[in-house]
Amino acid sequence: MAPALEVSDLAKGYGRVRALRGVSFVLEPGEIFGYLGPNGAGKTTTLRIILGLASADRGWVRLLGQPPSRPASRERIGFLPGELRLHGGMTGRALLDHFARFRPSHPPVLRERLLAALDLKESDLARKVKWLSHGTRQKVGLVIALQHDPDVILLDEPTTGLDPLVQRAFRDLVRELAARRRAVLFSSHVLSEVEAVCGRVAMLRAGELLAVESIGTLRGRLVRRLEARFRGPAPADLGALPGVTRAETAGSEATLWLKGDVNPLIARLAHCEVEQLVFPEPQLEEVFLDLYRPGGAP
Amino acid sequence: MSRNLLRLLVRRHGLFVATSAFLLGGFQFLICAAVASVDVAGALETLMQSLPPIFQALASSQFFGGFSKSGLLAFGWAHPIAQALGAALAITLATQAVAGEAEAGTIELTLAQPLSRSTYLAAQAVFALMALAFITLAGLAGTFIGQRVYALSPFGPGPLLRFGLDYLLFQSAWFGLTLLFSTWGREAGRVALPGFLLALVSYLVHVIGSMWEAWKPLVPWTLHAYYSPQEILVHGAAVTKPLTVLFGVLAVSLAGAWWRFRQRDLP
Numbered sequence: 001m002a003p004a005l006e007v008s009d010l011a012k013g014y015g016r017v018r019a020l021r022g023v024s025f026v027l028e029p030g031e032i033f034g035y036l037g038p039n040g041a042g043k044t045t046t047l048r049i050i051l052g053l054a055s056a057d058r059g060w061v062r063l064l065g066q067p068p069s070r071p072a073s074r075e076r077i078g079f080l081p082g083e084l085r086l087h088g089g090m091t092g093r094a095l096l097d098h099f100a101r102f103r104p105s106h107p108p109v110l111r112e113r114l115l116a117a118l119d120l121k122e123s124d125l126a127r128k129v130k131w132l133s134h135g136t137r138q139k140v141g142l143v144i145a146l147q148h149d150p151d152v153i154l155l156d157e158p159t160t161g162l163d164p165l166v167q168r169a170f171r172d173l174v175r176e177l178a179a180r181r182r183a184v185l186f187s188s189h190v191l192s193e194v195e196a197v198c199g200r201v202a203m204l205r206a207g208e209l210l211a212v213e214s215i216g217t218l219r220g221r222l223v224r225r226l227e228a229r230f231r232g233p234a235p236a237d238l239g240a241l242p243g244v245t246r247a248e249t250a251g252s253e254a255t256l257w258l259k260g261d262v263n264p265l266i267a268r269l270a271h272c273e274v275e276q277l278v279f280p281e282p283q284l285e286e287v288f289l290d291l292y293r294p295g296g297a298p
Numbered sequence: 299m300s301r302n303l304l305r306l307l308v309r310r311h312g313l314f315v316a317t318s319a320f321l322l323g324g325f326q327f328l329i330c331a332a333v334a335s336v337d338v339a340g341a342l343e344t345l346m347q348s349l350p351p352i353f354q355a356l357a358s359s360q361f362f363g364g365f366s367k368s369g370l371l372a373f374g375w376a377h378p379i380a381q382a383l384g385a386a387l388a389i390t391l392a393t394q395a396v397a398g399e400a401e402a403g404t405i406e407l408t409l410a411q412p413l414s415r416s417t418y419l420a421a422q423a424v425f426a427l428m429a430l431a432f433i434t435l436a437g438l439a440g441t442f443i444g445q446r447v448y449a450l451s452p453f454g455p456g457p458l459l460r461f462g463l464d465y466l467l468f469q470s471a472w473f474g475l476t477l478l479f480s481t482w483g484r485e486a487g488r489v490a491l492p493g494f495l496l497a498l499v500s501y502l503v504h505v506i507g508s509m510w511e512a513w514k515p516l517v518p519w520t521l522h523a524y525y526s527p528q529e530i531l532v533h534g535a536a537v538t539k540p541l542t543v544l545f546g547v548l549a550v551s552l553a554g555a556w557w558r559f560r561q562r563d564l565p
Contacts, residue, residue, distance in 0.1 A: 051410045054563035071412045079410040085403030089310065101302040102411040144407070 002065050004029050004152045004183030005050065009059035012045055012207075019045045020207045022059070027185055029151070032178045034198030034215070035187040038288075042207040043187045044082050047156050050185075051079060064152060075103060078150035082157045082187070084141040088130030092120075092140045095129060099144045108147035117169050118142060135161040142170065146177070153177065153184045159193060171197045191282055195219070205288050222287065225280055226256045226265070231273035241265050300413060303421035311391060315429040318387045319436035322380060326437050329374030330444025333367055368452030368532050371441065375465065375527035380437065381501070384469035388430060389493040392476035395422035396555075397483035400565040409564060419481075419559050423552060426473045427466075434466045453531050460537050461530040467544035468525040472497055474551030481558040484565065497521075521547065 005027035012020040020042045027033045037043050048054040050061050052068035066073035086095055100108040114120075118139040129137060138161045146153065153174075159167045174184055174197055188194050194201055194215075201218055203210040223245060228234070234254040239247030242264040246257040252275075258265060269277070374380060396419075399405035409418060438458050445451055453461075476493035483489040504522035507513040517523050524540035 048406075048563070053406060053409055053565075055561075071414045071417075073412075074410060075412045077410070079407070081403075081406050081410070083403055084407070086407070087306070087310065087404055098302065098306060099407075099411065102300075102413060141407075 006062040010056050011058035018207050023209045025202050027183045029183050030181040032184045032198045034194035034201035036194050037204035041204040076151040078145040078153045080141050080145040080155045086129045092125035103148050106148040110149045111147040114143045117173050156187045223259045227278045228254045229276040300417050300421045307425040319433040322383045322433050323436035323440035326374050326440030327444040330448050333370045334448030372528040372531040385472050385497045388469045388473035389476045391426040392473045392480050393486045393490040396480040397489040398486035400484045401486050406565050430469045434462050438462045471544045471547040474548040477555045478551045481555045
């Protein structure tokens with residue numbers, strides 16, 4: 001089967017700024033592909049080129065085998081922009097109908113299922129979009145993107161503004177779509193989010209693709225920080241445990257850097273009186289520096 | 299052509315179009331009422347005689363049809379209010395079509411649908427031309443009904459329709475020129491400003507050129523030189539040349555806008 005999306009050697013500049021430098025990847029049907037990078041890395045520019053909203057200086061894109069300049073190539077695409085802006089004077093329901101009418105041959109078969117999964121009520125849809133909260137607008141945007149059951153789904157920071165319960169429901173929905181051979185490009189700057197849902201991930205920094213690898217490989221290479229607080233003094237032997245690359249202790253508190261399997265550490269901590277255990281969300285820049293600097297984690 | 303986009307445009311701009319039509323129709327009706335109910339011509343002639351020569355020249359450029367009832371009715375269409383109502387609608391619709399939607403961020407999701415840029419721009423242009431035709435008809439209806447109500451019958455349906463085409467193409471040309479700016483811009487305000495300035499400069503050059511010999515060569519370069527309600531309505535002047543020029547400006551600017559819009563990055 002042909003790839004859902006092929007991106008080859010994309011380059012794009014805005015004046016002196018090189019927004020993309022030779023980005024290539026392939027998205028297969030049934031795959032959830034993370035497109036990970038800090039803000040300003042070039043994720044949105046890539047999506048705009050894929051959709052034909054911007055032109056590339058170099059390289060090419062095939063969306064379901066067609067160039068993005070053809071409107072027909074977008075017939076089976078679902079898209080959620082990173083900065084979602086909707087016509088504020090329309091109600092949510094009118095907007096869903098408006099976008100559904102662009103695809104008369106692909107009716108909004110998933111709409112009711114999505115409304116239920118995202119907990120979007122009829123009363124929300126009856127209100128003008130400008131009066132809706134940011135999170136509710138985001139839900140409307142997700143329904144617009146997915147209601148026609150597209151073959152390729154392009155999501156730019158899709159969980160922005162969603163509460164944790166809805167985020168979880170949304171992730172389940174994405175997995176369900178992928179199980180039905182839908183291809184999903186999940187662009188985000190949050191590592192844990194991509195890790196939770198994607199099978200493969202591309203890492204982008206300053207317009208350059210640093211790596212494309214499976215989540216399992218990435219997990220094995222990631223150095224995570226763990227902050228622990230104990231009832232008594234922190235154990236002195238934490239730094240010697242397998243997988244712990246570095247440990248700092250001060251009184252009852254310890255900060256550990258872990259790589260690979262966390263089970264030996266958990267087993268050791270089971271013998272301690274732990275008051276609090278936190279895995280802070282890693283900053284992407286730190287992760288990238290750690291993974292890809294010369295002599296870094298790999 | 300995307301009926302879906304046209305429906306959206308009617309929803310978004312319908313009230314503005316309807317209000318403009320009501321105001322233009324009402325204004326032309328009031329002009330008929332004023333002409334019929336008071337001796338406006340006599341009052342104006344007295345006023346004119348008391349003015350310095352330069353203001354007399356200015357007034358005669360505005361009241362080209364003279365102080366007859368038909369001349370004053372035609373003045374209703376040369377009046378800045380009648381021009382500004384049409385220009386405001388034309389410039390606003392053109393501004394919103396691309397730059398306004400880009401600034402609002404809504405164009406990104408719209409053009410991510412299976413919709414070509416040509417179709418998008420064509421829908422915007424068709425809607426604007428329909429809206430301008432609608433307000434033109436409303437204005438003509440105001441004049442026509444006013445003439446009937448106040449027993450004035452200087453213009454028949456033929457001259458009114460010929461003039462209506464002139465007004466429609468005149469305002470459409472402003473739409474085309476501003477749309478050209480809009481396809482280059484990302485902010486509505488920055489596009490509307492040159493559109494309005496262009497209309498204002500055209501008006502001023504036309505007025506000054508009709509009073510001052512040194513500016514006369516500039517007059518044919520203004521769009522106002524091809525908008526002449528008094529000549530068409532009062533003197534029955536031929537409309538072939540003005541309509542050709544205005545249509546040419548509209549066609550060239552729409553072609554330029556289409557060329558630019560197909561190439562530009564969005565938003």
